[in-house]
Amino acid sequence: MALEEQSAPNPWGAYLDVNCKRCRLGDSVRMTPVLFHTDGAGFRYNYVWINGGWSNGNWETTLAKTGSYTTDTSYEFTPPHPGTYDLCVDIFPPDGVQFTVQRRLVVYEDLLSGKIDRTGIEDEEPVISVRDVSMIFNIASERYGSLKEYFIALMRNELTFKEFRALDGISFDVRRGEAFGLVGTNGSGKSTMLKIIAGVLDASEGVCDVKGTIAPLIELGAGFDLELTARENIYLNGSLLGYRKEFIDERFDDIVAFAELENFLDMPLKNYSSGMVARIAFAIATITEPDILIVDETLSVGDFLFQRKCERRIQELIASNNVTVLLVSHSIDLVERICDRVCWIEKGEQRMLGDALEVCEAYKALQ
Amino acid sequence: MESSEIALGESQAISARDAWYPSRLRDIFILRQLVSKDFKLKYRRSVLGVAWSVLNPLLMMLVMAAVFSHFMRTNDPSIGNYPLYLILGNTAFSLMNDATNNGMRSIIDAASLLKKVKINRYVFPVQKVLFGVVNYAFSLVAIALVMLFFRVPITPYALLLPVAIALLALFCIGLSLFLSAASVFFRDVIHLWSVVITAWTYATPLFYTVSILPDWMVRLENFNPMYHYITFIRDVMLWQTLPSMTTVLGCVVSAAISLAIGTYVFKKFERKFILYI
CATH class of the missing domain: 3.40.50.300 (P-loop containing nucleotide triphosphate hydrolases)
Known part of the structure; x- marks a missing residue:
């Protein structure tokens, strides 16, 4: 989950919850900012979605639409195009500094199964x-393709290997x-x-x-x-x-x-x-x-x-x-x-x- | 689960999650598929096709019989029917030759597959030996034709032939396992083996009998596994007797030693194959 992306300050441990991370064109998407340690009274919000960057022209903000910040605690919209969406919510606490939470969303043109429900995946085994995991290859400094070369090297005690770590501590x-x-x-x-x-x-x-x-x-x-x-x-x-x-x-x-x-x-x-x-x-x-x-x-x-x-x-x-x-x-x-x-x-x-x-x-x- | 069922259309008897064999059966199916692949490839685009498996030993026999017949008959009249003597030895020897040569290269040839799929590696050399046995089965037709032509009677002793072939196949499996492992690390084994095979061809009484050999050579023949296998086969097919104890023992012991060494070496080094192929 994209918990780390908020701009400071974020005194409420807030993050943006979206009902799906990937969805099909035509599905509606609901953004819900989640706040902790507060009942949310007096908070106002500006919901923003951007498809492919501001310059693209495919974006919408509730502020631009209604001319004011809204008190709605969630917002639903239907993505008009397939592609990657940046979803942001500007949060205005009643007596604090404004901050923003955001998430990414991918919208597919066609996805047979519709929305992929990924809830609960964290609990799967x-x-x-x-x-x-590390993988170490012994690269012979010279390559011994034939028995003769190998034994000559063996006799002369010249069998040297260079260690090469192809993988190092992957988990x-x-x-x-x-x-x-x-x-x-x-x-x-x-x-x-x-x-x-x-x-x-x-x-x-x-x-x-x-x-x-x-x-x-x-x-x-x-x-x-x-x-x-x-x-x-x-x-x-x-x-x-x-x-x-x-x-x-x-x-x-x-x-x-x-x-x-x-x-x-x-x-x-x-x-x-x-x-x-x-x-x-x-x-x-x-x-x-x-x-x-x-x-x-x-x-x-x-x-x-x-x-x-x-x-x-x-x-x-x-x-x-x-x-x-x-x-x-x-x-x-x-x-x-x-x-x-x-x-x-x-x-x-x-x-x-x-x-x-x-x-x-x-x-x-x-x- | 549901979505893929829908995508595939009507419901099917075997669900997509139970598509796999347990590991033993898997190897058997792979062996069968690989043998049938080799067989198809061998005769694809040839007019006579499988007939070559019969013609090849026959032609070989004709040439050798024409050259050596007179020479051998004056030297050792006890040899019996010389063309049959020849074809029995040649076919058995070429079974060993083909099986070990193909088996030796099998791991190197399967390199790209072994790098991707987890398959029991022994199936490749074993499969080449089985393919050799299948080919031998076809050359039995040639042997039968020769026996028919010369009116050599077939006796109940011939029922022991499968025993000889099974022992020979085990011997070849052991050799192939060893050679395939060795050739992965040292490609010169492939060249070396062709020299060994040539020497072995002459060291084995294929077109001559042991009676023309000097004493020390005859004693050495006891350590030639192919001599025992071929004698076994000739005993039951040509001379219509039970093979001697020495012969049977020679066959069994050779197979056992070869298998033991082959499996030991193969098991010991198979995990390293992927680094060298």
């Missing part, structure tokens, strides 16, 4: 629990149903973290505890064989993810329909574009309801229509409140739109952990 919890993002510049250790969570790499130090099934998106060249047809690849890939054969049989048509492959089912995959392969990968990974869905850059090869479709499917899974989505992307907008919380890893160190909008804001400031 963690499905991924990362405790002080976070991801709760069931949460959408969690990992951001960071290239080579900062995101992929290493993802490998540790996926269970293919063991952390050098610390504990990474993961509960439940994991469905990663398998990219071109990994679980796919170019010579095989799409049909054969769906079964191959499904088996590698551990799906039951009967399950694949049953959902085969759904997978094909989602990936929009109806006419190309029996064509070898080598005739497909990489975007089409990404579609199959996404369709296979998301046809189930895994406990954890790992979404990484592979998504970005699809065209914008498919990307939107994928995003919607991810939203659906998030909305089910059963699926934990782990998103790694360079598209900071996507992370901002989808994730609840974000961990920013920079050069192997945990730079920031918290609310998606806050962390993304800070991350963007880096550039």
